[in-house]
Amino acid sequence: DRGYAEDYNATAASDTLLINEQSRLLEEQGRRIIKFGFGQSPFPVFAPAVATLAEHAADKAYLPVQGTAALRERVAAFHRYMDGTDWRAERVLIAPGSKLLLFALMKALPASEILIPAPAWVSYAPQARLAGQHAVRLSTTFENRWQVTPEQLDRYCREHGPTRRLLILNAPGNPTGLSYEPEVQRELAAVARRHGVVVLADEIYGPLHHRGEHRPFARDYPEGTLTTSGLSKWCGAGGWRLGVLNVPDALGDELLTRLLGIASETWSSVASPVQAAAATAYSITPALEVYLDTQRQWLSAIGRWCAQRLEASGVRTHVPDGGFYLFPDFSAYREALRVRGITTSTELTETLLEEAGVALLPGSAFGCEPTQLTARLAYVDFDGAGLLERDPPATLET
Numbered sequence: 359d360r361g362y363a364e365d366y367n368a369t370a371a372s373d374t375l376l377i378n379e380q381s382r383l384l385e386e387q388g389r390r391i392i393k394f395g396f397g398q399s400p401f402p403v404f405a406p407a408v409a410t411l412a413e414h415a416a417d418k419a420y421l422p423v424q425g426t427a428a429l430r431e432r433v434a435a436f437h438r439y440m441d442g443t444d445w446r447a448e449r450v451l452i453a454p455g456s457k458l459l460l461f462a463l464m465k466a467l468p469a470s471e472i473l474i475p476a477p478a479w480v481s482y483a484p485q486a487r488l489a490g491q492h493a494v495r496l497s498t499t500f501e502n503r504w505q506v507t508p509e510q511l512d513r514y515c516r517e518h519g520p521t522r523r524l525l526i527l528n529a530p531g532n533p534t535g536l537s538y539e540p541e542v543q544r545e546l547a548a549v550a551r552r553h554g555v556v557v558l559a560d561e562i563y564g565p566l567h568h569r570g571e572h573r574p575f576a577r578d579y580p581e582g583t584l585t586t587s588g589l590s591k592w593c594g595a596g597g598w599r600l601g602v603l604n605v606p607d608a609l610g611d612e613l614l615t616r617l618l619g620i621a622s623e624t625w626s627s628v629a630s631p632v633q634a635a636a637a638t639a640y641s642i643t644p645a646l647e648v649y650l651d652t653q654r655q656w657l658s659a660i661g662r663w664c665a666q667r668l669e670a671s672g673v674r675t676h677v678p679d680g681g682f683y684l685f686p687d688f689s690a691y692r693e694a695l696r697v698r699g700i701t702t703s704t705e706l707t708e709t710l711l712e713e714a715g716v717a718l719l720p721g722s723a724f725g726c727e728p729t730q731l732t733a734r735l736a737y738v739d740f741d742g743a744g745l746l747e748r749d750p751p752a753t754l755e756t
């Protein structure tokens with residue numbers, strides 16, 4: 359029964375590089391390219407955090423491997439307040455980016471299988487392979503909102519017998535922009551609990567849920583969920599490299615000890631000025647609430663507008679819940695495209711770039727079958743600094 363679960367062997371990151379390289383070449387020829395390919399926050403870093411960074415520019419000490427106590431306290435309080443989950447400073451680990459935390463976790467966990475939905479963020483599968491783990495792809499469908507269903511997880515675990523499993527979930531999602539319906543999430547959590555599956559919840563887009571209704575997976579499965587987040591998306595500070603992880607009590611001190619071992623032998627600690635600035639970013643203040651809320655409202659209006667425009671031209675897509683991505687499905691045009699020799703998502707995105715000057719990333723880069731005519735659209739090609747100054751509209755005019 360191929361298509362529902364199989365060994366994950368994607369090496370599609372090259373597609374991403376290819377599109378970026380082609381965009382650059384076309385721009386050099388004077389073409390205007392609409393850059394919906396690269397998924398970087400368009401908003402400036404939260405200004406008070408920038409000021410703290412400047413004040414601490416001369417800080418030069420190595421900091422504790424786990425991160426400073428002051429920052430871990432703020433991070434835990436932020437997530438308790440925003441998410442209503444039990445983050446605690448002593449169980450938080452700070453790293454130079456959540457990407458490194460995901461990799462460290464894959465190294466540290468004694469899992470024998472890492473379950474990765476498809477589509478999913480490009481780095482999970484290569485990281486699993488680098489960590490020497492066995493990655494399994496769980497294919498999803500447009501109809502199921504590109505999400506693993508509780509029945510699918512249950513069936514997979516029953517058919518493949520008991521073993522240590524780590525399931526990676528990412529909501530709001532990259533590349534889909536979607537979150538789980540609360541009811542589906544509760545059922546998924548119940549299945550994970552029943553089969554002893556540990557969940558790695560990558561919730562880096564959580565604070566950018568468009569309606570401010572992010573439902574952390576740890577709320578439904580507190581004892582078995584490791585949660586990662588960081589400053590890259592909601593604080594616009596991807597290049598600062600600061601990620602955070604919460605390890606629940608029930609997963610034991612041993613895991614945290616192993617992670618600290620990996621951290622101390624590799625990255626040592628996050629840069630001192632960045633940790634000071636992050637403590638400012640993670641402090642709940644009225645200014646922070648306005649900063650987050652303004653981003654959410656703009657992203658919501660722009661995301662809904664893009665989804666409507668796609669739907670109006672016959673390309674089905676979901677209205678996003680959070681973050682800044684859409685994952686349209688062009689299969690309504692399959693026949694017309696086939697006549698032109700376009701049968702894969704890579705051929706589709708190459709043609710869109712050449713003929714329309716619009717850069718998207720092909721669905722195959724995210725683990726979809728090459729012939730699934732999907733693509734990721736990152737709706738971030740706008741002046742975020744300018745928009746932060748303006749009141750967001752309820753909807754955008756066409």
Ligand code: PLP
Binds near residue numbers: 454531562589
């Ligand atoms: N997880 C997802 C889903 C992402 O989209 C990204 C950013 O590209 C990351 C993790 C990595 O973020 P960081 O900058 O914290 O390493």
